[in-house]
Amino acid sequence: MALLELKSVSRHFGGVRAVDGLDLVIEPGQIFGLIGPNGSGKSTTVNLITGLFPLTSGSIVFQNEDLEKLPTHLRLQTGIARTFQNIRLFGQLTAWQNLWVAQNSPADWAKRGFFSRWLGGQSGVREEISQLLEFSGLAHRQDELAANLAFGEQRRLELARALATRPKLILLDEPAAGMNTEEIGQLRERILKIRAQGTTVLLVEHVMELVMGVTDRIAVLNFGQKIAEGTPVEVQADAAVRKAYLGGGE
């Protein structure tokens, strides 16, 4: 049974068909790649899944539940988390606090009870925050304001913040943008570990070495439409994809 299903999803901005009749099926446990030239509708797809704006038409089903009526914060509580293409941290909070405010999953709520959910509640969650900071290589930076972190650290913190919501599905919007080869290697390891812990991954990415190496399945967008889908090997061999990337330009 599919974890997430997009059924002929469209989103138009005025005359621009940012996403145009997109069908997508993501199975639990997959690392699913979404690629395509700039402006092909990848970020819009992520925004639609998290509910930042309504669909023009179509529907999105997550774990058999139609997401249409759910506002963004409730979609998170069903288990969908994301990172942003342009990092959006809480700059004046510390790295530690950035993870603290993200612990909104039903499991964390149940653990804390009403008052400590809102007010105190450091004790039950400290350990998980420490683990996540450790996982992201940020343990030594926990008291630093997010705004003062280096670019690569900010990207890692944003990923950790998404994980702090205990997602079943995590949407990563170009997580490797601006990273060097070594950092991309570390990111690759992290993505594999995230999947190993049972979280499904939708990876939007430009960096081909990462997408091709880590994904189980890839869909290719061009002008809001899916032009190909398959395993990395199949997609690389696809004529339409080659044309979109070589002819369509970046």
Add this chain to the structure above:
Amino acid sequence: MDFYFGLAQIIGVHTLLGLSAYIVLLTGQVSMAQAGFFAVGAYAAGMLTVLAGWAILPALAASSLLGAAVACAVGFPALRVKGLMLVIATLAFGEAVRLFFFNFDYQVARGGVKLGPLGGEGFRQIRYFPENGWTTMQVMLFIWIFVVLVMAILWWLDRSRYGAVLRAVGEDELAAQSVGINLTAVKVSAMTIGGAIAGLGGGIYAHYTTHIEHASFGILLATFALAYPILGGLGSVFGTVVAAIFVQGFLVEGLRFLGDWRNLLFGALIVLAMNLRPKGFLDAPTLRWIRRVFGGKRGAA
């Protein structure tokens, strides 16, 4: 000496007003409604002690609750709009409250005299403190007990997870939603707490001045409410009290000989301060410095 006690009373009440705006500002909302909640609290508490014969503490509790209820009711529709539109919506609310009290008559005969709000004439003879023989110093101390109490509660809230969530919403609503934060719940609750503080401050104000009228609760008061946390900075509650002392103690009282020119100076000061210290007198680096010098504690920011 009474002059200084009186000044301390004014500063105390204005600090409460500033704190009511402080918590709302943390969520990134610029509210001009705080003077309205303050007015509601002032009239409610005054009517309870004068007309209903309540003691001061239950009257203040009631004015605080009423302020919270009104703020909560205003919060739901008002917080759907943002930025400048929110300023205008809350300003309109504040003016509506003022006009309501301009037209509000509710007088009851007590021992041969008619007491209670009388429209444009205002509400005179809120004489709970003099009737019960409180000295100016006692009233001043009474006020500052509340100021310290509210500051302590807000300081603690600020350090709780709720405080971090407020600041997260203030920084980036989109990111906050995306990590599962319910924007409406956060903004309306902050507004409600702010309304409770403003209602309390208004209730106290009515009793130490003994005479309130609609004109005191206009745009100038709403501007003061915002000016304290903005001048003082949103780093902690202490900025607000420092700014209230500076504005009321120095600008308004100390420069009284300048007459209405003070208001001009006040405007110029805000412009200057926002340019020189965009994050307020007590911004985060200054607070860290103070902590380092006086606390010796690790600057956890």
